[in-house]
Amino acid sequence: MNHGIKLSQHIFWIGVNDRRTHLFENLWPLDKGISYNAYLIRDKKNVLIDTVEIGHVESYFDAIDEILESGENVDYLVINHMEPDHSGALKLITQRYPDITLVGNKNTFKFVRGFFGDFKRILEVVEGDTLDLGDHSLTFVMTPMLHWPETMMTLETKNQILFTGDVFGSFGTLDGVLFDDEVNLDDWEPEQRRYYSNIVGKYVKQTQRALEKLKTVNVRMFAPTHGLIWRQHPDHIVNLYDRWSRLDGDPGVVIAYGSMYGRTERMAEYIARELILAGIRHVKVYDASKTHLSYILSDIWKYRGLIIGSPAYNNRLFPTIEALTIKLEQLHIKNRLLGLFGTATWSGGGVKNLIRFAETTGLEMVHPPHEAKYRPLEKDYEICRDIAGRMATRVKNDE
Structure with missing residues (x-):
């Protein structure tokens, strides 16, 4: 130049x-x-x-x-x-x-x-x-x-x-x-x-x-x-x-998840489809292990809805999701509608710490957090459908 x-x-x-x-x-x-x-x-x-x-x-x-x-x-x-x-x-x-x-x-x-x-x-x-x-x-x-x-x-x-x-x-x-x-x-x-x-x-x-x-x-x-x-x-x-x-968000939803063997990912995919069926036209799905958090944060800044999913990992959040939640706390995130889900095998810890994140940030949860045991079954997908439906209703009503 x-x-x-x-x-x-x-x-x-x-x-x-x-x-x-x-x-x-x-x-x-x-x-x-x-x-x-x-x-x-x-x-x-x-x-x-x-x-x-x-x-x-x-x-x-x-x-x-x-x-x-x-x-x-x-x-x-x-x-x-x-x-x-x-x-x-x-x-x-x-x-x-x-x-x-x-x-x-x-x-x-x-x-x-x-x-x-x-x-x-x-x-x-x-x-x-x-x-x-x-x-x-x-x-x-x-x-x-x-x-x-x-x-x-x-x-x-x-x-x-x-x-x-x-x-x-x-x-x-x-x-x-x-x-x-x-x-x-x-x-x-x-x-x-x-x-x-x-x-x-x-x-x-x-x-x-x-x-x-x-x-x-x-x-x-x-x-x-x-x-x-x-x-x-x-x-x-x-x-x-x-x-x-x-932090005036556009009508859309970011789904950020961590997944070791695909079980939490399946729930994220299901929620994304249900959001589309419910009329949300901007749905962004991120594997936090694949996408640098700077891009995830940028879309969280853009859209009104935020859904986070994590498996339990050593009684804690999955590390890349933990990094995302820590950064959101540091940035004092606000004015976002929140949904939480995850999976656990023997001890849990993922969703429990997502709840702590919600309490720390004060973000409004549209649905009680849900944790599937071992793998998501039909009853878990029904709850995922409900999470998506409630999120879609709120995002559209808040336009």
């Missing part, structure tokens, strides 16, 4: 695409890669907005060199977020431009010192502070815990471009595109939702506070650190974030 793509006459995207890294944060699959977006404002005072992951620093420097004239200085580096995929090149930048001033808030510099040591040339900003560059000026908007304590946004006021950090970002590389009006937005939504639900999703209250704050800020364009730049339809991503942070 070409470097130095213009957002306006003197504001440039200088990011990179990463198609080599397999796991974001060494945890989340990057089947479609990811972009690290960074920006350069050229003015009487030249400003970098964030850096890139350190493995891509050569491309980042090349982009800067293509825009600036030989010997031209960079005066400021604005640090919206200190996570290393955005601050990785910080130390190299300060070595390249020894007179550069780092711009951030009080928490930013705690992270700077922790990661890189002390720097003498820093400018600490608070909510509403401005920085004059010449023809452009920057105003700073604090958005703590989206999704680190130091996160903030930076508004360039002339063109009304808001550099939003990780907020409004997405998994996926920018394959020859950069702006939202260059793509089919429906194609991007799954990776935007997977990014939100797994990276930012825990902080729904902070998301709502930030969205309220942005109503008072005049913004024409959102420029996040991952994914598309929103120049034509910024309201689209705002509406998605509002819906996701409220």
Whole structure:
């Protein structure tokens, strides 16, 4: 992808695409890669907005060199977020431009010192502070815990471009595109939702506070650190974030199960068919041992109904289902209708721990949990049919 793509006459995207890294944060699959977006404002005072992951620093420097004239200085580096995929090149930048001033808030510099040591040339900003560059000026908007304590946004006021950090970002590389009006937005939504639900999703209250704050800020364009730049339809991503942070689910059901020898799986398949027969048109069935939980979480964020099945495993939940329930507890999942089922042989423990999960999260169960002994028999399938029927009724009535 070409470097130095213009957002306006003197504001440039200088990011990179990463198609080599397999796991974001060494945890989340990057089947479609990811972009690290960074920006350069050229003015009487030249400003970098964030850096890139350190493995891509050569491309980042090349982009800067293509825009600036030989010997031209960079005066400021604005640090919206200190996570290393955005601050990785910080130390190299300060070595390249020894007179550069780092711009951030009080928490930013705690992270700077922790990661890189002390720097003498820093400018600490608070909510509403401005920085004059010449023809452009920057105003700073604090958005703590989206999704680190130091996160903030930076508004360039002339063109009304808001550099939003990780907020409004997405998994996926920018394959020859950069702006939202260059793509089919429906194609991007799954990776935007997977990014939100797994990276930012825990902080729904902070998301709502930030969205309220942005109503008072005049913004024409959102420029996040991952994914598309929103120049034509910024309201689209705002509406998605509002819906996701409220956990307003679409009329559909996710069935997530674990199964060693297929008995719990049979119950999951039966429930899925009964949901379809009951009129639910969006049913997603996941074997938690096969599908990474980030994709399961993304669809749980999308749909109103959630049905979880697990066999007993050493008196506990099946491990991949246990991992899913722990993550859902950490994310403070709410506003979901819940169904629970499973199998046991001699001691049980799967459904018992699913009940504990339901009690911890406070999710509403549409049917008493059911555990089949040894293998599901006709009486167990009748109960599965009832679980599906009650779930379908509630999902359709809650539309």
